[in-house]
Amino acid sequence: MQSPDTPYVNIAAYKFVSFDDTAEKRPQFLAFCQQHNLRGTVILSPEGINLFLAGLRADIDAFLAWLRADARFADLIVKESYSEKQPFTRMLVKLKAEIITMKHPLIKPELGRAPFVEPKDLKRWLDQGHDDEGRPVVMVDTRNGFEVDVGTFDNTVDYRISKFTEFPKVIEDHKADFEGKTVVTFCTGGIRCEKAAIHMQNIGYDHVYQLEGGILKYFEDVGGAHYQGDCFVFDYRTALSPELKETQTAQCFACRAVVTPREQLSPDYVPGKSCPHCAGKQQAAQEASSAAA
Template structure:
């Protein structure tokens, strides 16, 4: 009997020297097609970043093949399950960076910022301070529309539109965090890994990254100290703290996140428009 949620969705990344991306691209693509996997794999000289979905046996076969390469032998993977394939196609892309920050001197492979495990972070947030007695401040490194779907309570959110804006914004607010411990976080850990290194480079003396990001936090401790869901880049749009798909959607036309309440609007036509589109249209008409 087939399980109710037969599709395994995995996300993973690793910063590691990967200079043969061009040669490896065809191998990745051929294997994923053979295994009927779908999603996106980014290959870069600084490492790998992937989001894939398929049946359990095929996913396990892919990971066994990938980990046979010593560079990825210790690749850690975050999993969730779904009742259908969340991706429509399979892409293997070559990129300059696996997450664009436009700071080439930041090289996580050469040394990470300290990481805090989900269980430790929950304990810090429960008690209101870290183990040294310093207040803990959460800093969201994601884009504004992702934050709007859900984030940690009392988080610092600078409303950035793309990750490459983060370095200048956080450098300009250094004095705001005097005497505090900062924990940077993102969906799966990749953005906050670069963010924490940059913060150390510009003089922050007590900064951590959340190991494995929000998804690992959900997996380990659930939704404690977190309000809302976590945006993900596939048809599910958002996952709740149980790593289940929610009713949140994303507009095909303008790419805005559409909440269940907003989906009741007559302007929400799946695949065509949403209330956010209508606001933009009205604003343009008023300006005209």
């Protein structure tokens, strides 16, 4: 819940829809956001829109009213969280081929979504240990390995991918592992798991769902049941708790590794310079350079 101590509203949203005038719209998006002191990133693509923005309540509401005046985005669903300060340093509007890169251009979610499960229904499935037809439920994390390390669902299948473009092959290679089971794909806000579920349908998975709204919507609707840890987010907050509050987790400026509160106690953790994940490598590189000299 927003309070005077957390004046900034952080929104995340996406929609797959035909959007063929992105070049024309880009300067309009940038001008409106700058006029309303918003910061973050908006991605415009022929397949739709993806955005992460933050600002004061009145400015966020003005942006959403402006955006939803376009019939293509009238039903845009937004996930909100709150922060004490602006989590982004600048305002970017980018033109890209895909709103989330998968390199599978035949996937067109607007032509037919994969089935989805609402957070409250997923919790009920996980509570009872099976879906409504009695099949075991398997959670598949579509995020990168470092994101998973911050937190994920209990007993999640995690393929330790380093980028989303690796997912199509790895899930195809392991198709036999999911025979007779219901698979629920998930990610931070829903965009990756929606594409993932459609790809899985295309290659013959019989019972696959995406978690509607991703982890952030799950936190908003049902809290942290069946989830361990926090959720990595791509801004200065680094991670949000199941209560959608900023945590003490940080990210190393040098190597981009996630640094837990315990790891931040290490002498190797120097904000902006090093952390326990990279300090040894930096020292070895320096010693090698000195020896070569």
